[in-house]
Amino acid sequence: MSPTSGVTPPAPLKTPRRRRVDTARREELLAQVTDIFLAEGFTSVTVEDLTRRMRCSKSTLYAIGSTKEQLVVAAAKHFFGTEADRIEQTVADHDEPQIKITTYLEGVAQAMRRNSSAFYADMVTYPPTAEIYARNTARAAERIREMIGDGVRSGAFRATNGTFAAQVVALAIEAVQSGTLLERTGLSAAESFAELADLLFNGLRHDS
Template identity: 85%
Template sequence: MTHPAGAAPSAPLKTPRRRRVDTARRADLLEQVTDVFLAEGFTAVTVDDLARRMRCSKATLYGVGATKEQLVVAATKHFFGTEAARIERMVATFSEPQEMITTYLEGVAQAMRRNSPAFYADMVTYGPTAEIYRRNTARAAERILEMIDGGVRAGVFRATNAAFAAQVVALAIEAVQSGTLLERTGLSAAESFAELADLLFNGLRHAS
């Protein structure tokens, strides 16, 4: 490739040097990165910080994610994926719809308690992580609606209240995700989901 007279050749684009890591090591590193981000947020934490704390090279970390942005996305997906699996395991131990719903929302609240205010603020303001959060909150709303429908079919919940409750769940989760409900109530995301569980448990049951 030729260059105009007197012009210096373009410098090749540099990509972070990555070190191949085995599956178990990668899983362990991803768990550690996730814990750091959940505790402190990810905006202020650098890859140098992570490497120093984990006593590994930056090249090793880049074996988990090729850039800091990829590390952030991987950690956020890991958090939601592992928590969703944990919650579903808890729900599977119950058969009564009201217990399933309460357990599900309490599980969501427990998961959200792992989020520091710094991580939550970073997550909802950074496009890729905000989209991950949006997809997971939408799925949470769908799961609650599925359980409400199951309770109606089983005769446990009042059908006249089911449609209303379903819309309340969807709106409440959306309001938590957008931050509107948190601002207006002063509650955290975890506290909001816990309150929602209590409202659903008491509002959907047949009057005794």
């Protein structure tokens, strides 16, 4: 259609204005949002609360996400991503399979201690964050299976015990993620991972 046809083009859709921020500033903002959500949960915290406490404008927050839902998802991904990197760096400092596994699980326990009960409850009941949690839980189970497999191949673990332990750990981690193990034991997720680390340390040794 020609420009002279007399038809007025539709007005552009309005989208939230975003203030340009550099990568370092964005990471700083995301870390602040994550810390607030981890401490207090995210259901009761509004965008206005965040801007007031972080002393920034809504347009600045839009560099992370243009809605509260996007902020929540970004914070959950940031938490699990940064903690996974930290844990893997710590594990990389060790060579012995036994120590690698317990270091990994103790690292997961330490990460989960950052979760307040409010955040954990919000996370597992909000589908987008529950999915993020489930994906990371599945990855944790897979990492433990990989490390146990390495231990079996190196001769540090007995093959039968190693295979069985890998399956038990996977089931335990899944039970923590689903809440079943927490309900039946009264432990928190962090306490459960710490107990699992101790159980493996005493149960997988070749001389046990």
